[in-house]
Amino acid sequence: MSRRRACPRCKTPIAGYVDQCPSCGLDKPVALPWHVYPVMAAILAAAIWLLLDLDEIARALQTFRGG
Numbered sequence: 001m002s003r004r005r006a007c008p009r010c011k012t013p014i015a016g017y018v019d020q021c022p023s024c025g026l027d028k029p030v031a032l033p034w035h036v037y038p039v040m041a042a043i044l045a046a047a048i049w050l051l052l053d054l055d056e057i058a059r060a061l062q063t064f065r066g067g
Contacts (some may be wrong), residue, residue, distance in 0.1 A: 004013045012023040020027055
């Protein structure tokens with residue numbers, strides 16, 4: 001369910017997050033919500049974590065579990 005927001009320049013209703021207003025051509029008329037940036041940071045951190053040496057991670061987990 002997407003809220004329709006108005007372009008700050010021409011007040012045309014805009015659905016979703018578009019790059020330009022279809023009426024007046026204003027760049028980025030609707031800003032991304034604040035929670036997009038922490039989610040992108042978490043995805044990037046998970047990708048970096050997965051690219052690390054998994055053997056080292058397994059050894060660390062075994063010592064943490066007491067094995």
